[in-house]
Amino acid sequence: MARVPVVGLGLGSVAGLGAARLAASHYSVMTKSSAMFVAGPPVVARLGQSLEKQELGGWQIQTKAGGIDHAVETEEEAFACARKFLSYLPPSVFDLPPTVACDDDPERADDALLNAVPRSRKQVYKMRPIIESVMDRGSFFEMGQNFGRSIITGFARLQGRAVLVLASDPFIYGGSWTSDTCQKVVRFVDLAETFHLPVVYLMDCPGFAIGLEAEKTATIRHGVRAMAAVNQSTVPWCTIIVRNAFGVAGVVHQPAGRFSLRYAWPSGYWGSLPLEGGIEAAYRADLAEAEDPKAKLQEIEDRLNKLRSPFRSAEKFWVEEIIDPRKTRTLLCEFARLAEPLRTPGVAHLAIRP
Numbered sequence: 001m002a003r004v005p006v007v008g009l010g011l012g013s014v015a016g017l018g019a020a021r022l023a024a025s026h027y028s029v030m031t032k033s034s035a036m037f038v039a040g041p042p043v044v045a046r047l048g049q050s051l052e053k054q055e056l057g058g059w060q061i062q063t064k065a066g067g068i069d070h071a072v073e074t075e076e077e078a079f080a081c082a083r084k085f086l087s088y089l090p091p092s093v094f095d096l097p098p099t100v101a102c103d104d105d106p107e108r109a110d111d112a113l114l115n116a117v118p119r120s121r122k123q124v125y126k127m128r129p130i131i132e133s134v135m136d137r138g139s140f141f142e143m144g145q146n147f148g149r150s151i152i153t154g155f156a157r158l159q160g161r162a163v164l165v166l167a168s169d170p171f172i173y174g175g176s177w178t179s180d181t182c183q184k185v186v187r188f189v190d191l192a193e194t195f196h197l198p199v200v201y202l203m204d205c206p207g208f209a210i211g212l213e214a215e216k217t218a219t220i221r222h223g224v225r226a227m228a229a230v231n232q233s234t235v236p237w238c239t240i241i242v243r244n245a246f247g248v249a250g251v252v253h254q255p256a257g258r259f260s261l262r263y264a265w266p267s268g269y270w271g272s273l274p275l276e277g278g279i280e281a282a283y284r285a286d287l288a289e290a291e292d293p294k295a296k297l298q299e300i301e302d303r304l305n306k307l308r309s310p311f312r313s314a315e316k317f318w319v320e321e322i323i324d325p326r327k328t329r330t331l332l333c334e335f336a337r338l339a340e341p342l343r344t345p346g347v348a349h350l351a352i353r354p
Helices: 017-023 041-045 053-057 059-065 075-086 111-115 128-134 179-194 212-216 219-232 247-253 275-282 284-289 293-307 310-315 325-342
Strands: 007-010 013-015 027-031 035-037 070-072 141-143 151-158 161-168 199-205 237-246 260-264 269-271
Touching (some): 007 017, 027 075, 070 075, 075 141, 111 325, 128 161, 128 325, 151 325, 161 179, 161 325, 199 247, 237 325, 260 325
Parallel strands (some): 007 027, 027 070, 199 237
């Protein structure tokens, strides 16, 4: 896996060593009639669990758990997905990803992007149409859709140049990073590093997931691994801050020590904590001592709102530019062009893990 692209296809019952081989791939796809498990139903029955193949290791189980990246109806579709995946990658790490001919105008501007993010912060929106709009038409190839769902991952092209895409999904936990999401980020950043793919990150992340379930799944442990994976990578990186960038997970959008760019939409805003709930935590003593806690809360909120403006961040060079959303594709194509000569063939210093 540190040398050549590896694709695994599950086309029947896959167990034991076969299951390990299928999981030890950069991209895995199974037919919906197949199944994968460490041990099959007859062995599992000895534990007192009487399950059919699909109940034990069917596509819905495996794609949600992250054991398999994708599921399709037929074997023909599975092979088509494999060919599509491989089309973005070099034959080995000693080459660079291929650039294909492209007739999609890099200056194409989509007016729909102006209203893609609702003005109300309580409203969600669809990220996938944004991805489709700013990338080469029809080039986005999503992987791992059912696992770690608050981050969207896949390949795309910009003027024919292959890039790896990370994009927040505000429909899932508001885009916050769960334990599963963090594991997914590590895997795909490793993939980009292994095969010299620049990364484009469309960001709307309010931080790591919080609450009892987040603590039970060691979100912070997996979170710092994701942060390390990003910062240990060497590939060029471009982040578009679409809306939120908060908390520890919000720091991950600016990897250090390589060519990296940050742009913000006017809808973007960020800080250490979202004000909702954060003020009550940080200013508990002030609110307790105030004659009118409600008025004091509003006063603090108004003051902090001025500090989290994207315009203030731009003035301090925390982002390169606040951009018209319609300009996003043009800037991303420019990023891909500038990143092209910065990629170096060879074995990555930190090799990908299954």
